[in-house]
Amino acid sequence: MAGQTSWRGHLKLSLVTAAVTLAPARSPSNRVRFNILNAKTGNRVESRYIDSVTHKPVADRNQVHGFPRGEDDFVLLEDDEIRSVGLESTRAINIERFVPRQSIDWIWYDSPHFLLPADKIGAEAYCVIREAMKVRDVVGISRLVLYRREHAVLLEPVEKGIILWTLRYGEEVREPVDVLDTKAKIDKKALSTVEATIAKQKIDWRPALVQDPVQKRIKALLKTKAKTAPKPSAKAERKPDGGGKVINIMDALKESLAAERRR
Template sequence: MAPRPYWRGYLKLSLVTCSVTLAPATTDSAKVRFHTLNRKTGERIYTRYVDAVSGKVVPDKDQVKGYERGEDDYVQLEDDDLDAVQLESTRTIDIDEFVDADTIEWVYYDSPYFVVPADAVGEEAFTVIREAMAQSDVVGISRLVLGNRERAVMLQPWENGIILWTLRFGDEVREEDEYFKAVDDGKPDPKLLKMVEQIIDDRTVPWSDSMVNDPVQDRLMDIIKAKKPAKSKRKPKAVTDQEEEPASNVIDLMSALKKSLADKPKSGKKSG
């Protein structure tokens, strides 16, 4: 059973819009997670924010984000300041640029998400956008707010759906020349090269996800199972289901495409 959508909104290309959902393509739910306990009582220890000078606990209402300009010199930023620089719409993936699929270096790829139609009404528009990108061998570039942070994102056709990759910003990617410039770029000894190529050939096998199993995780689980389980002293919290209802999105796809082509941007054409 697929998990609940992480995000619900719209995929937009010019005048063509369809309702979509996002779900993380990866999960760490199976990882062993630890809490910090009081060894004497067995109770959990909670982290609290305390004032660095007084040592007193600071209530949530008095906590504010700050940017350090210098030593002990901070600028306070309120929620309104942060909201002012966010995207106007946090519920629309508006694709306004495309690039060749093989031109984005993998080091910019951050987190992947599955994008699928949210309802049958928008499935035709979704399919047309996906197939057009696949046949043109391009990926779409857009921006999106996820987890209260604006991200550059890439949309890549993937089987019957689309993979959305959040992309690292340019200042988050280090320049490789700083590290590789000291490596000798001369050609290796042909005999040594041939021997290593033979070793590689002997060890080349088909890919399998068993190659990325986590043996440490397995050993930790064995230790945990062998220990006496602690009795839970807390009642489970009630889970409320307040899933947002998607807005209706009935469109005339052919009409929207014709209008989009008539109103195509003057710039951005490939030189050729």
């Protein structure tokens, strides 16, 4: 199973079209997630946008995107204006260009997704595109609206499928050649010693090598605390408005009449 489908649409190359689905290749479902609570009441805390001057909550309908032009000066854009400059179609992956498979450095790769045919009809066109990329040893470049944002994407053919990678934008990437340009004289004896150490510590790859130890310890801590933590008491029933005891109206009338007779 590829996991939960996050997108449905079509993969297009010229006149070849295939219905496809997209699912994240990574799953955060096993990670421990916490809720923020009010320590005094035990209730969950809500997150809201607050006006920085009035300190009052801002309703969704009054929230707009602002680009800072100067101090306390913003260019405002509505959601419709931002959408108007995006892709015309959010339900199609049009492969626009192909580049050699080894020509893109690792630093450009962002998040991997499984791209799968949605039905048997689309599977044939999907496989044709995949095999053609393999033969030419290329990857496809396209664009896609995903998670409410437009992404540049790369389509990489693998053994029996296609991996779609979201790519980082040019202004986000620093060239590793400039940053990692380290030169030093290599001592041959030290090199031989390190090579021997590497050979001794070399093992086959397995996912257990990259498990998160913090998550493991947090789960153990939660399990221990769950056994010793007191169970929450039942919430007290809300009293009727007024806060006093409930008064029967007939009893009240009788008391009123008796008081009149005494007078």
